[in-house]
Amino acid sequence: MPKKTLQEFSVESIQILDENGKIDTTLLSQTDQISEKTLKSFYESMVLIRAIDEKALNLQRTGRMGTYASIQGQEAIQVGCAAALQPSDWCFPAFRATGLSVLRGTPIKVIYQYWSGDERGSEMQDGQHDFPISIPVGTHIPHAVGAAWGAKYKKDPIAVLTTFGDGATSKGDFHEGMNFAGVFKLPVVFVCQNNQWAISVPFSRQTAAKTIAQKAIAYGFEGIQVDGNDVLGIYTVTKNALEKARRGEGPTLIECLTYRLNDHTTADDASRYRTEEEVAIWQKKDPVLRLKTLIEKEYEWSESVDEALHAEVDRRVAEAVDAFEAIEPLNPLGMFDMLFETLSPELHDQRKKFTQRLGKLNKEESK
Amino acid sequence: MPKKTLQEFSVESIQILDENGKIDTTLLSQTDQISEKTLKSFYESMVLIRAIDEKALNLQRTGRMGTYASIQGQEAIQVGCAAALQPSDWCFPAFRATGLSVLRGTPIKVIYQYWSGDERGSEMQDGQHDFPISIPVGTHIPHAVGAAWGAKYKKDPIAVLTTFGDGATSKGDFHEGMNFAGVFKLPVVFVCQNNQWAISVPFSRQTAAKTIAQKAIAYGFEGIQVDGNDVLGIYTVTKNALEKARRGEGPTLIECLTYRLNDHTTADDASRYRTEEEVAIWQKKDPVLRLKTLIEKEYEWSESVDEALHAEVDRRVAEAVDAFEAIEPLNPLGMFDMLFETLSPELHDQRKKFTQRLGKLNKEESK
């Protein structure tokens, strides 16, 4: 055997709902059928999370919120993943996942709190098995893997899902986490929102690999690319991967190829590094429009129904903004009280001195 | 395009000299012919580095040297790589590379110095472009990549080679280094000595991938497996990869599938975790024997010539041991003097106090 082929791999790409709002029924029927109701609820979710995002940008612009990372263009991924997940599954999102968090149960108000720099914005609802966002890119991936390991150890019939960007795949944590998942065959699904930019760094500068999906080959499990603006493809692929995970058949890497339509965050100016033409191309592939085209065609979704949906969504968002703006100030003592289960004497001392200082500061402020 | 194949990959394995000492001439002739002289010099090198290794084990056992990591079973890789490298190339070996270092120019004495805990054991010869060994597994890989980047920047017509074990591929540094090499298309060759164990951890626990070679797919460049006990295969593949690198065609990952015949180090007891049967199988694949069979058959390499070679090698090693044992003690002041180009006042102070202490200690010892 002087020269032999040891292994052959191929990387596949899936698209169920194309850019013109047309469905590939063969692929769809391989999985369970997606009902009219489900399709409409996907669309409603997308409209909702886009409205939340629009409002966040607006709150930031008007000085009522801090730096914010828009999810526009990436709604299909978040809706597809949320729909594929069970409530009992655990979820470890990266920061560009506002939609996913909302659909997993985080109140809109809490989202705005987080981006306004209020620590209560990281609080989870009862029964919501999500990790709060953390900022260092990619470093939450091993946590998802560890939780999946815990679930496997405890024989809990759940799966874990984590999201991250294309940039995150360059970090050592992506590698070490993926590798553990493969070695221990853990029930975890890695969802890469490949929006082709990491702030100003294009995908081609992030890796010489043509796809993120093929990176799974390095870890001995399956990777697949899906059109990241196709909610049906994402839903189907993610659901299959989660079920496979729950069956004990190990991890999957899903690359959702998409595009970040807005600046990286409100602190960024994308015109410094990418062209309007490129953005325009992707604007035409908008995941929300695409689904709208489908339901208009297939289920007689009318403009008036659509307007009613938008009105209802706007009302919900406005309500959330009111609630957000009515929040009582954050107690700064949390800095001490949330750190350990029990305060050490030294921290107790620091806390005491801080309380005195706070008293003075508050007095001055109220003057 | 609802479902399409984006990419196809295959992982190949090369063997030129098989386990019975037979050469595959088709593969060999694809590259430049390897002359009788070269083949014999490969064999001589292997005998030499095995003798150096044996002596190191002996020095350790008799308390004249510290912990040592044997290279037995892995000689073909080190001889093949050394032969493929040009003196002007740079080399970043991991710790299991005694043979490579010797063939790159490190005096045998200096090898023993290193493993006896003498810092002068990390010194390079004039014109030897090698980095000293460092201990944290895999973390030297980015340095090799950085040097390759430097060479590319300066348009120096050289390549860089780095070696590491299967265990090293699990570290984030492997990932980050490989990824940079791919993105910047750097002149670097990654040689994994996959000896199938990382101390007691078997390859199957290191990664779920079937090969290390396929990990290159994640970084968008070529990976290839070669029989790690076949010096001709290694030489050929490595030489090609180095030439490709020097031509500006980017990096290559070479997985040399081999086996560590001895304990991990002299501080290890491999019988705790692996079977004698497994070791026996690999003893039969010994790279030195294999090459001997070939030259015996093809070039009438006789027992008497072989004995003369061993005698000469033993003489060289004995000479090196004498030189090693005659070395004057290491000056501990190097601790301060080697740290920065200029000592800070505080370090100067510490050095002064240390000199006083040293005076006292030396006086006591000489009593």
Add this chain to the structure above:
Amino acid sequence: MSKLSLIQAVNQALYHEMDRDPDMILLGEDIGLDGGVFRATDGLIQKFGEDRVVDTPLSESGIVGTAIGLAAYGLRPVAEIQFMGFLYGAMEQLISHAARIRSRSRGRYTCPLVVRTPYGGGIHAPELHSESTEAFFIHTPGLKVVVPSTPAEAKGLLLSAIRDPDPVIFLEPSKIYRAIKEEVPDGEHLIPLGEARVVAEGEDVSLITWGAMLHPSLEAAGKMAEKGVRAEVIDLRTLSPMDTGTIIQSVKKTGRAVIIHEAARTCGLGAEIAAVICEKALLSLEAPVLRVTGYDTPVPLPKTEKYYFPDCDQIIEAVEEVVQF
């Protein structure tokens, strides 16, 4: 009670707690069949199986990172890092995550994780096998740092560390893994975290130390006693949070302090101790607070490593200096 070495006491503590708590799992490199490079986990895979004693890939950040996930999920992971010098690869996971999981999630998730690692020098091992950079972790809010100095201490502190609801870096002085044997209580043996131990009482000078350095400090105290100088010797045990009360009380009594640690001098824990003394007991001080420490250089390789670590003579010199000041 049985007479155990420090490494045996660690092994016994792990055994005891795994037996008691089915949610406790061990993970690390070579901790399974090999029993760990120092044999801390010897026999545990045979007893508890390979789901609970898990050999991992060579991946320190992966070990700590997944252990954080395990802990948050509700397990009690105890990770072994083969040497402290390899913990540097996991710093981001420790600083940015282990230390912050509780506060970031506002108490919803916690991180009851123990990272055990051999630390300190004197074992004639290669570079980065002699690290004592405890100060990194002490300076990281959200982590606890514990260092035992004897076998019985090791068992009692390790059990408390494992049961602690927050992340603990547990540093085992490898130099004395086998150097001392002492009676170690069988079964439950808990030493509370956060309390220093006065090992020897004295009136003239306070020697403040921890880990392997306790032993030359005691030796120095013994020799000084012969010369009529009565040293109080404090073993800190928990470095973070530090038992400032015991330190200050002692220095107020003795008026003199010498701090002994292996770590590099600048910005080591010795600095913090001196600063606290200088802040809280200045008026009691009859002499400068001295530090006997490693140098501000990497630890040399085995041939000359002995010159790096504080020895009994240096401690005596410092004590004489403060006594004669």
Add this chain to the structure above:
Amino acid sequence: MSKLSLIQAVNQALYHEMDRDPDMILLGEDIGLDGGVFRATDGLIQKFGEDRVVDTPLSESGIVGTAIGLAAYGLRPVAEIQFMGFLYGAMEQLISHAARIRSRSRGRYTCPLVVRTPYGGGIHAPELHSESTEAFFIHTPGLKVVVPSTPAEAKGLLLSAIRDPDPVIFLEPSKIYRAIKEEVPDGEHLIPLGEARVVAEGEDVSLITWGAMLHPSLEAAGKMAEKGVRAEVIDLRTLSPMDTGTIIQSVKKTGRAVIIHEAARTCGLGAEIAAVICEKALLSLEAPVLRVTGYDTPVPLPKTEKYYFPDCDQIIEAVEEVVQF
């Protein structure tokens, strides 16, 4: 001379040195067309091209690790890490390698690498964007640590850092990137590393600080002057190696010291300074050495971050305490 902000001064220093030294290259995330998230490298890719101003993958350990290789190969890499909190991923490369390349290779290879990173808080950014863990690097033998406090200082110190033959961590106080403008010398402007600067002379108390904290310290000194207390204000500039001489000289004169830093209190550089004072100037001390610092907690998110950092009032309180002691 032109009036520049600190970030402009950094930009000018980079420009100046790249123009002078063809072996200098910049690498980091978003430093090319984007000009860096704070615009430190604005315009440089246009001038020097994309071989010399290199956007890298999102990979801090990769950036530092390859920069070490670049430096050893003979280039002068200046790496930008986007925020100090992301440097933790590169700790192993810094501690185990950058700091040791010269000594490990016995001087054969060196590591003339500068790692620039915005540091400190007060910019209303998310978690881990407000770190000031300089003590980690000060405690690492083999690294130098430099922190400028004004635009002119930034230029002079950065140029020296780049020309230094050993690795330098260059921490830029992001809070004052744009807060102050001052005259910055055009062209060559070198401030030697290792020398502190006495910003204000005084007889009654020494305020020792660096980076952004210099400004509230100066403000406090000004207010105290109105009350007749003359504070000497020392800007350390180079934290490692530290200019102990200037500190001791000042404290011997004033008899009182207050150290101000943003970093968490325990095991911060303030501890080292207090310890050095307590060792070398004890008899001159007329009051305890006080530290005004961040708390031993992570920096809160923007809503309450302001409570974390030392302010003028706290400094004044500490000064009053030592003066009235």
